[in-house]
Amino acid sequence: MSWNNIGVVEMTPILFQFLLSSLCVFLLFVFIRFLNDIWWTPIRLQRVFRQQGIRGPSYGFLYGNTKEILNMRKESMSRPMDYLSHNIFPRLQPHLYSWLNIYGKNFLNWYGPRAQFVVTQVDFVKETMIKDQAYPKMDPEWFAKKLLGDGIVTSKGKKWAKHRRLANHAFHAESLKSMTPAMIASVEMMLKRWKQHEGREIDVFQEFKILTSEVISRTAFGSSYLDGKDIFDRLTQLGIIITRNSYKVKLPGISLFYKSNDEIEAEKLDQGLYDSILRIMEKREKESTMSGEVGSFGTDFLGLLMKAMNDADEKNRITAQDVVDECKTFYVAGQETTTTLLAWVIFLLGIHTDWQEKARQEVLNLFGQEIPNSDGLAKLKTVNMIINETLRLYPPVIFLTRKVKEETKFGKLTLPANVHIVVPTLALHHDEQIWGDDALLFKPERFSQGVAKATNNNAAAFFPFGLGPRSCVGLNFATNEAKIALAMILQCYSFALSPTYIHSPVQILTVRPQHGLQVMLQPL
Numbered sequence: 424m425s426w427n428n429i430g431v432v433e434m435t436p437i438l439f440q441f442l443l444s445s446l447c448v449f450l451l452f453v454f455i456r457f458l459n460d461i462w463w464t465p466i467r468l469q470r471v472f473r474q475q476g477i478r479g480p481s482y483g484f485l486y487g488n489t490k491e492i493l494n495m496r497k498e499s500m501s502r503p504m505d506y507l508s509h510n511i512f513p514r515l516q517p518h519l520y521s522w523l524n525i526y527g528k529n530f531l532n533w534y535g536p537r538a539q540f541v542v543t544q545v546d547f548v549k550e551t552m553i554k555d556q557a558y559p560k561m562d563p564e565w566f567a568k569k570l571l572g573d574g575i576v577t578s579k580g581k582k583w584a585k586h587r588r589l590a591n592h593a594f595h596a597e598s599l600k601s602m603t604p605a606m607i608a609s610v611e612m613m614l615k616r617w618k619q620h621e622g623r624e625i626d627v628f629q630e631f632k633i634l635t636s637e638v639i640s641r642t643a644f645g646s647s648y649l650d651g652k653d654i655f656d657r658l659t660q661l662g663i664i665i666t667r668n669s670y671k672v673k674l675p676g677i678s679l680f681y682k683s684n685d686e687i688e689a690e691k692l693d694q695g696l697y698d699s700i701l702r703i704m705e706k707r708e709k710e711s712t713m714s715g716e717v718g719s720f721g722t723d724f725l726g727l728l729m730k731a732m733n734d735a736d737e738k739n740r741i742t743a744q745d746v747v748d749e750c751k752t753f754y755v756a757g758q759e760t761t762t763t764l765l766a767w768v769i770f771l772l773g774i775h776t777d778w779q780e781k782a783r784q785e786v787l788n789l790f791g792q793e794i795p796n797s798d799g800l801a802k803l804k805t806v807n808m809i810i811n812e813t814l815r816l817y818p819p820v821i822f823l824t825r826k827v828k829e830e831t832k833f834g835k836l837t838l839p840a841n842v843h844i845v846v847p848t849l850a851l852h853h854d855e856q857i858w859g860d861d862a863l864l865f866k867p868e869r870f871s872q873g874v875a876k877a878t879n880n881n882a883a884a885f886f887p888f889g890l891g892p893r894s895c896v897g898l899n900f901a902t903n904e905a906k907i908a909l910a911m912i913l914q915c916y917s918f919a920l921s922p923t924y925i926h927s928p929v930q931i932l933t934v935r936p937q938h939g940l941q942v943m944l945q946p947l
């Protein structure tokens with residue numbers, strides 16, 4: 424036997440014991456960490472909040488309050504609503520509605536073992552939204568990351584600032600003017616399709632999906648809805664998966680060992696999105712080479728992103744993955760939200776035909792049968808009031824989230840680091856203390872003197888596009904698009920809700936009509 428073999432034989436039990444005890448120490452460490460995350464930390468946080476007078480439903484082991492939330496939602500969503508009712512808060516967020524009534528304006532609830540501080544007190548809402556350093560965005564959940572990547576909506580700090588500069592540049596007022604013809608051409612295409620539905624029923628929700636996809640494809644990416652159709656389809660699939668998985672709690676670390684079917688599907692969709700967007704980028708690169716203008720990729724958003732990808736200065740440069748993430752973000756943000764805004768405007772005008780007629784008169788006075796122009800769009804006062812009232816009653820985004828970066832003072836409260844903050848936009852938009860007894864009625868006249876007057880200068884009463892530095896970069900883009908579409912529809916058609924319409928608002932990323940929005944179209 425060589426000395427080497429003797430060594431192995433003699434060392435093996437010692438080595439084995441060492442490895443075994445190391446493994447035990449490691450497992451003990453993991454177990455303690457796990458217990459800390461799912462038990463001691465939640466209990467400690469709950470105590471910290473209760474000592475400061477903040478109450479809420481008690482923490483349930485591992486699941487927090489998610490089982491109660493899912494049950495309440497199942498119950499509230501089990502029936503359609505009366506189509507004349509806009510009381511969607513108890514339907515879409517029954518847990519928040521009920522806990523606000525029990526525990527008051529600010530309370531603590533539990534998303535699995537994660538503490539969520541829900542705030543509806545207006546000064547708290549403003550503080551959370553405006554102080555971006557103290558209350559940054561949360562790290563996105565696994566599925567949301569597949570949808571939005573590390574783009575402008577999810578990123579933070581310097582990276583976010585760099586991407587926000589690019590987006591501001593692409594969507595500022597002057598650029599918007601140059602986008603108006605593409606928006607008009609997209610609406611014309613839609614109205615051409617509508618010719619076949621005259622005197623009959625049409626699902627305008629589906630129509631607006633195509634319209635907004637066409638508009639964002641043309642204006643931001645120099646392509647068309649059909650070019651990007653596989654991208655939109657994959658993003659829609661991801662949106663459905665995200666909604667299906669919201670309030671499903673995952674054990675910390677479990678994804679290292681096990682992937683659900685939805686996770687596998689989301690990964691496939693993500694890869695497909697990456698490949699499709701890369702093809703669009705390659706096409707743009709080829710076009711740039713063929714045009715002979717080296718380094719010029721066009722002036723639309725994709726062009727600006729690709730220019731930044733090739734920037735000589737490392738500080739301004741972004742990666743190919745950044746471009747992909749930003750494209751995904753803008754395909755989602757540019758399409759989902761405006762589709763639902765347009766759908767709910769048509770829904771409300773389909774019921775309130777007096778307001779439909781007022782809006783039509785305004786449009787005809789300004790444009791007659793001519794195509795809308797940028798100057799005239801700025802003068803659409805009644806249409807603007809209708810859009811605002813629609814965004815108040817049916818905000819596409821019904822809650823916003825942030826987190827506490829480090830322990831911080833919040834009024835008289837001390838908030839521990841890493842607690843998540845939830846700002847339920849819908850609760851504030853429907854609050855009778857802010858809007859009066861008629862808060863749930865459609866009354867565009869509230870906005871006749873502008874938003875500041877309607878809200879009594881309270882920025883936290885109405886914020887469909889968010890508030891503070893992270894507010895919507897596409898606000899003017901979306902309102903311009905909506906005004907053009909509405910003006911051109913009102914010029915050609917009168918419409919009423921179809922008897923087949925079922926009023927069943929659901930939240931799938933945005934608040935939308937579950938079974939589409941069927942209206943009867945009458946040519947004028």
Ligand code: HEM
Pocket residue numbers: 575576577587590752753756757758760761764818819820823824886887888889890892893894895896897898900901
């Ligand atoms: C009716 C239409 C729209 C509504 C109601 C809406 C709503 C919002 C809201 C509430 C936020 C803030 C999110 C937060 O604070 O966490 C936001 C952010 C954002 N929106 Fe919109 N949006 C609309 C249309 C658009 C369009 C058309 C685009 C793109 C062309 C867009 C792009 C974005 C982006 C990129 C952000 C992230 C901004 C940042 O974090 O710096 N949105 N939007």
